[in-house]
Amino acid sequence: MIRHDDFELLRGIVKSRSGLTLSPDKAYLLENRLMAVARKWGMNDIDGLAAAVRGGPNEELLREITEAMTTNETLFFRDQSPFEQLQKVVLPRLMASRKEARHIRIWSAGCSSGQEPYSISMILREQSALFKDWRIDILATDISRTMLDKARAGLYTQFEVQRGLPIAMLMKHFKQAGDKWELDPSIRAMVEFREFNLLGDPGTLGRFDIVFLRNVLIYLDQPTKAQVLEKVCRQMPTDGVLYMGGAETVMGVTEKFQPVSEHRGMYRVTAGGPSQWKTPPASIASNA
Numbered sequence: 001m002i003r004h005d006d007f008e009l010l011r012g013i014v015k016s017r018s019g020l021t022l023s024p025d026k027a028y029l030l031e032n033r034l035m036a037v038a039r040k041w042g043m044n045d046i047d048g049l050a051a052a053v054r055g056g057p058n059e060e061l062l063r064e065i066t067e068a069m070t071t072n073e074t075l076f077f078r079d080q081s082p083f084e085q086l087q088k089v090v091l092p093r094l095m096a097s098r099k100e101a102r103h104i105r106i107w108s109a110g111c112s113s114g115q116e117p118y119s120i121s122m123i124l125r126e127q128s129a130l131f132k133d134w135r136i137d138i139l140a141t142d143i144s145r146t147m148l149d150k151a152r153a154g155l156y157t158q159f160e161v162q163r164g165l166p167i168a169m170l171m172k173h174f175k176q177a178g179d180k181w182e183l184d185p186s187i188r189a190m191v192e193f194r195e196f197n198l199l200g201d202p203g204t205l206g207r208f209d210i211v212f213l214r215n216v217l218i219y220l221d222q223p224t225k226a227q228v229l230e231k232v233c234r235q236m237p238t239d240g241v242l243y244m245g246g247a248e249t250v251m252g253v254t255e256k257f258q259p260v261s262e263h264r265g266m267y268r269v270t271a272g273g274p275s276q277w278k279t280p281p282a283s284i285a286s287n288a
């Protein structure tokens, strides 16, 4: 059993470095996940790990402790509808309003092992004729270096490709590499992966028309959620679109965004932008 003062020390580190909040009933989780870190650093138990932390500043150790406590569950085309909306509603609408600049920036914040940004890039590839002469940037960020390395490699197990990825897309965009599936390099090249902590200043990343911030804030407390959402909002134009996970909401957290009633999980910037995001007539999409 983890000692109370060790738990408090370690959960304090995780909270201050990532915003992730661990309630006392998560002591077993912390113990389970940090045992691997302890062993890697040559310690036999959590007590030893806590002693090393108390022993003086060790940035790499603190980073690994934090990273080990992240939850990285993800899948291709998670919940489907955000990706359908993106294709059928959001991109056509934004393309119509950005005809001159012909540039759209998308941010997958908390991208884990890459399934989310790669789902977006596969959608874009499927409709590449529509995006000819357009520049569409996809930036994918995460706090976890392990996840970013996995994402960049674009190698997925049979189990991972069976979750959410339509078989036609698997056949088209992946090839078998031993017992894994490798995503086509040209689809991988559409995504830039970068380490970024959501507690930091997203101003360093630039502005984004569309932000996927899905299933990340659920692990943070209310004030931290509000701070992150407010900083994200500052990086978005008034007609920008935010996606959050199915079990998440901005209600009661911030007034910077408002839910789009027609589309679950989709939020608009409160300060402006269209209040209606109905599917546009085909002419908007084809004129874009």
Ligand SMILES: C[S@@+](CC[C@H](N)C(=O)[O-])C[C@H]1O[C@@H](n2cnc3c(N)ncnc32)[C@H](O)[C@@H]1O
Binding pocket: 017, 018, 019, 020, 070, 071, 072, 073, 074, 075, 078, 109, 110, 111, 112, 113, 116, 141, 142, 143, 144, 147, 196, 197, 198, 199, 213, 214, 215, 216, 245
């Ligand atoms: C559950 S995954 C969600 C992945 C994907 N967005 C989805 O919905 O499938 C949450 C991701 O958020 C990342 N994360 C947690 N706290 C973070 C922080 N403070 N800054 C950046 N990323 C963070 C974790 O490392 C993890 O990969």
